[in-house]
Amino acid sequence: MSDCIFCKIIKGDIPSTTVFRDEHLTAFRDINPAAPTHILLVPNKHIDSVNALTGEDEQLVGHLVKVAGQLAAQEGIAEDGYRLIFNTGAHAGQTVLHIHLHLLGGAPMKYPMG
């Protein structure tokens, strides 16, 4: 997707603070962090949102979640805890139409989380 900001970050056309990368996903720090640790994990393949997932994407999406847990450990927040979020659409505040998983932690978060 030529106009997608996350596709440009994945390609290296826009700089980012990358913390992990493999053939399936890229993880980088949110430029406007909402918590002491705020990392975005995005599939290297363009998918608009959770609404667009097919059965073929399940392994990829599960890989995002598992790597997020590994990055939480790397950040030293796995024990105290962290939150993983997929936002879809306007009600949830999805601002970039390339599916991404937020990893948030480093401080207590509000519960309930609406």
Next chain:
Amino acid sequence: MSDCIFCKIIKGDIPSTTVFRDEHLTAFRDINPAAPTHILLVPNKHIDSVNALTGEDEQLVGHLVKVAGQLAAQEGIAEDGYRLIFNTGAHAGQTVLHIHLHLLGGAPMKYPMG
């Protein structure tokens, strides 16, 4: 896990308002909803949290996310939007130690989401 409340719900030993079930997961309404739609999706197999995921669980976890999107459509909230959350540990407010995905929607949610 004999003392796990979600394992008891999956087995039917504790009643719940189940909205979807297949061989891999069970989805039921949260008894203390934080949004107009608040559904929990839990794997039928006991896994403590995201910290305990292995590579073998990736397909299962991706299936939770994909089915959550299908349930959002079924609830009529896929277009306006919804939020999917995995909470891990105390900082995130994880209260049941059986991995579960929150599906929240039906009203605008705060952003940022810390």
